[in-house]
Amino acid sequence: MENEQVDVLIIGAGPSGAVSAAYLHNQGFQIKVVEKSKFPRFVIGESLLPRCMEHFEEVGLLDALKQQNFEVKGGARFMRGEKMCNFDFSNKYTDGWDWTWQVPRADFDKTLTDTLEGWGVAIAFEQEVVAVEFDGSESITTIKDAEGGLSTVSAKFIVDSSGHGRVLPRLLNLDMPSKITKNSSIFTHVKDEKRPEGREGTIITFDIVSRETWLWVIPFSNGYTSIGFVGPTDYLESFEGSTTEKLQEMMKLSDYYFDRFEGIGYEFEPRMLKNIAKSVKKLYGDGFVLTGNSAEFLDPVFSSGVTFATESSLTAAKLITRQLNGETVDWEVDYTEHMKAGVAVFSTYVKEWYTGNLQTIFFDSNENPDIKAQICSVLAGYVWDRTNPFVKNHHRLVKTVARVAELEKGH
Ligand code: FAD
Structure with missing residues (x-):
């Protein structure tokens, strides 16, 4: 040999x-x-x-x-129902790249x-x-x-x-x-024929359809867009039929994006990855x-x-x-x-996303620009900057800030 x-x-x-x-x-x-x-x-x-x-x-x-x-990705948009939260990487706390x-x-x-x-x-x-x-x-x-x-x-x-x-x-x-919850994902690409003009058409968005389940929309410069859901394995499996049928059914969960992708064929049979x-x-x-x-x-x-x-x-x-x-x-x-x-910081953010604490902070109407800049750095991948309180104290800060936001709302 x-x-x-x-x-x-x-x-x-x-x-x-x-x-x-x-x-x-x-x-x-x-x-x-x-x-x-x-x-x-x-x-x-x-x-x-x-x-x-x-x-x-x-x-x-x-x-x-x-x-x-x-x-070009200069930030990311998260949405839940009528509420929007936009992160702009140029406003992040840590020095470094502000686009990708x-x-x-x-x-x-x-x-x-x-x-x-x-x-x-x-x-x-x-x-x-x-x-x-x-x-x-x-x-x-x-x-x-x-x-x-x-x-x-x-x-x-x-x-x-x-x-x-x-x-x-x-x-x-x-x-x-893994200590992270058992999530699965189903996704494909589409020719984005109804893509709106301007930023709306190209911004990456995470549409939260329930606390544990969300849709990604990732437009590419070639006119195609990636769409995919992530959620608990049991929940994704509960949708019936082929992966095309499952994804078509799941798209109905997104009030914001349903019309844009309705009736457009999938470029490939959606793939499903379990327990990722x-x-x-x-x-x-x-x-x-x-x-x-x-x-x-x-x-x-x-x-x-x-x-x-x-x-x-x-x-x-x-x-x-x-x-x-x-x-x-x-x-x-x-x-x-x-x-x-670095993994520990992101693990906290992933866990606190699914507990709902991070979503409470993202969609809080009393936005604090300093906190937002510090979280923005984490979302830009700068998770080794220990001068950032949201890196150094990640274990407790997300929980604490979410609790304060809840108290201010009168819960
Ligand atoms: P890969 O890009 O997977 O490359 C590994 C290569 O190894 C492959 O080309 C494969 O063919 C080759 N290989 C495998 N076995 C063998 C073998 N036996 N011999 C020789 N070659 C082999 N990451 C992001 O950054 N952004 C996202 O938006 C994102 N979304 C995701 C969504 C889902 C649903 C999932 C599951 C993951 C997502 N990821 C995302 C993670 C991303 O897929 C990976 O982190 C990334 O591709 C890792 O790159 P890699 O080089 O380690 O592996």
């Missing part, structure tokens, strides 16, 4: 794999990316956060993305891999990692091609960026139940690290997935660089603790 030797093997060519590949390639390492699908391929995760722009910029991938003219994009991921991810290939990075598409054996930190990975042929790659380090594929969590038995939150027992081991969705996924409500994917892969790539250059690396402190700090 053919065997190839590399410094670092990266599993998966989504944003997470692409960012670590870019960084490690720029450091001069011999790397190989193995990707199961043929690109472009559909994947969900279309609303980005400003924080991830820093990652693409740092590794040199931003210019290629800018040329694609993706829809809404992207069809097939095009976005293909731009990343085309750019990497242009730099000379080896990406093996339609090749699936099927087995990994470790001998200390050295590993031998078995790869299956589209015809079923097998080959191996010896590597000093593996970055598992396999997203929903969860390659190492499965092979090494690292999966762990994922967690793992550990984020790294001897000779490997888990990044992006392969490690942890919370909930789509604050669009944190891609930002965690790129934050984790860039952090990991820097640590791998140090380790392969002979330095001692404290993975527990510099990787796990760093990532867990």
Whole structure:
């Protein structure tokens, strides 16, 4: 069987794999990316956060993305019935990027891999990692091609960026139940024929149809729009019929958007992903690290997935660089603790969204601009800025502020 030797093997060519590949390639390492699908391929995760722009910029991938003219996302709108809450990233508390994009991921991810290939990075598409054996930190990975042929790659380090594929969590038995509620999602794309002119047509919106269930509307610059519901698994399953029938029925829950999408065919049979939150027992081991969705996924409500994917892969790539250059690396402190700090903040926001506390703050008519700016920073992905009280004291501040808002309303 053919065997190839590399410094670092990266599993998966989504944003997470692409960012670590870019960084490690720029450091001069011999790397190989193995990707199961043929690109472009559909994947969900279309609303980005400003924080991830820093990652693409740092590794040199931003210019290629800018040329694609993706829809600019300067904030987000949340609505519940008649009430609206608009966040504008330029009013956020923390310094940093105040815009990002809404992207069809097939095009976005293909731009990343085309750019990497242009730099000379080896990406093996339609090749699936099927087995990994470790001998200390050295590993031998078995790869299956589209015809079923097998080959191996010896590597000093593996970055598992396999997203929903969860390659190492499965092979090494690292999966762990998530503490986040059991939510599922159903989604598709539509040709947005009735899209209104101006901002109304292009703004990303989260329409809350009940405390636990919401609709996303993510318009793209190519005239298509992503629509999808997230809600408790039992509730989504209670809608009958095919996924098309389920989604058509669910769209009736949105007073605001029903007319805009009524009678428009779905670009593909809506997909349903069940129990989407994922967690793992550990984020790294001897000779490997888990990044992006392969490690942890919370909930789509604050669009944190891609930002965690790129934050984790860039952090990991820097640590791998140090380790392969002979330095001692404290993975527990510099990787796990760093990532867990950000995950903890977003976990609080996700949980408090579904308890209703965060919704109370968002839709409170006595809006406090300082509080709003601090929460806006979190929603922009700046969850490592501990000067922000809504980061530092996330455990209690959301609850407290919601309680005050309730008291002021006379509850
Ligand atoms: P991916 O983008 O999934 O890439 C992983 C790659 O690994 C894939 O291309 C796959 O083919 C490849 N692969 C898998 N198995 C193997 C194997 N055995 N061998 C080789 N290659 C393999 N995030 C956001 O930021 N914004 C959102 O609005 C958002 N909405 C979401 C909505 C839903 C319903 C869900 C479930 C998630 C959402 N996410 C969102 C999360 C987002 O999908 C992920 O966080 C993001 O795609 C993670 O990127 P990644 O690079 O880790 O993985």
